[in-house]
Amino acid sequence: MRYFDNSNLKDLFFKSPSTYGLFSSKEDLSYALGACLYMPGSREHLLEDILFNKKIGANTIALCIEDAVSSNQVIQAENNIINLFIKINRLLIADASFIDTLPLLFIRVRNINQLQKLLTKSKLVGLCGFIFPKFDSLNGEKYFSILKDYNISNKRALYGMPILETPSIIHKETRINELIRIKHIIDNYKEYVLNIRIGGTDFSGLYSLRRSINFTVYDLTVIRDCISDIINIFKRDSYVISGVVYEYYSKILAIHNNALIKEIFLDKSNGLTGKTVIHPTQVNIVNSLMVVSKEDYTDANTIINSSLDGVIKSNYSNKMNEIKPHEKWAKEILSKAKIMGVYEDGESYEGLLQRTNSLQYR
Secondary structure (H helix, E strand, C coil), rough: CCCCCHHHHHHHHHEECCCCCCCCHHHHHHHHHCEEEEECCCCCCCHHHHHHHHCCCCCCCEEECCCCCCCCHHHHHHHHHHHHHHHHHHHHHHHHHHHHCCCCEEECCCCCCHHHHHHHHHCCEEEEEEEECCCCCCCCHHHHHHHHHHHHHHCCEEEEEEEECCCCHCCHHHHHHHHHHHHHHHHCCHHHCCCCCEEEHHHHHHHHCCCCCCCCCHHCCHHHHHHHHHHHHHHCCCEEEEEEECCCCHHHHHHHHHHHHHHHHHHHHCCCCCCCCCCCCHHHHHHHHEEEEEHHHHHHHHHHHCCCCCCCCCCCCCCCCCCCCCHHHHHHHHHHHHHCCEEEECCCCCHHHHCCCCCCCC
């Protein structure tokens, strides 16, 4: 698959997005998640909904059996997802190219027992991995040990994405020690960790907080403080961390919602990549903002390819590029550019959204 895979959009790009897929490298997949669209696993026409949303730009979809599903619908949702992958397997047997029509698929499980049940009941062919909610130092080792054992036994490459959202992480007095314990677990299973996600809604709920439509999550100081510490602990070792969900949506807000756009810019400024989304109208906004500017791409190439190790002037004559301090930034920019593409000078998310706004959402 490829982001913005439409010949009518090519003139916006200096460097077009590259193709990638389920069997791409872990690094490519980490930067390819983009807007991760959550979808309740209880939906009646799950495969049809997945394929529809893929056509309108949702290249990553998470099938949720946790918060998005009522307690009395859990068994139904589990069976629904098991049947989905049975159907996908049959379609792939009939035509192997069907894999190209699928987005990256993840299952957000409810708990460890449900993870084990799903791994036992279905081959889950076409699945990229699992999202582990309420991930902490008590359950984290179990989640990843089960995943590792399954991968080894079945010669698979399923990934795990932990969500950091528990009280021991947001509470100041326990946060740093808990994050360090969690990092030790994640370090031991690094080859299976595709992305680290942050549960901003759960964190907010613990303090009776909810940002209004005109504010970003960074305006909630207690949440901003926690996000800062998560970045501090994990980003230094080059873990990819995703931005938190933005709760508001509508066809009008999707185009004009400055708070959502501001929040994504703040995500990017703080080193976060991609974002959880809960409605199709948010997908193209997030993905269009993940495209790299030509200026950043040019600076990154200059830094990586420099034979010097001091300071050199940017080709844009507006900043210094300091080779050693900016090296990790440059490598990450090039990884993003490979998957998401690079805008031509003078182009931005605004032009891309204008081209894609004609798509009709349900």
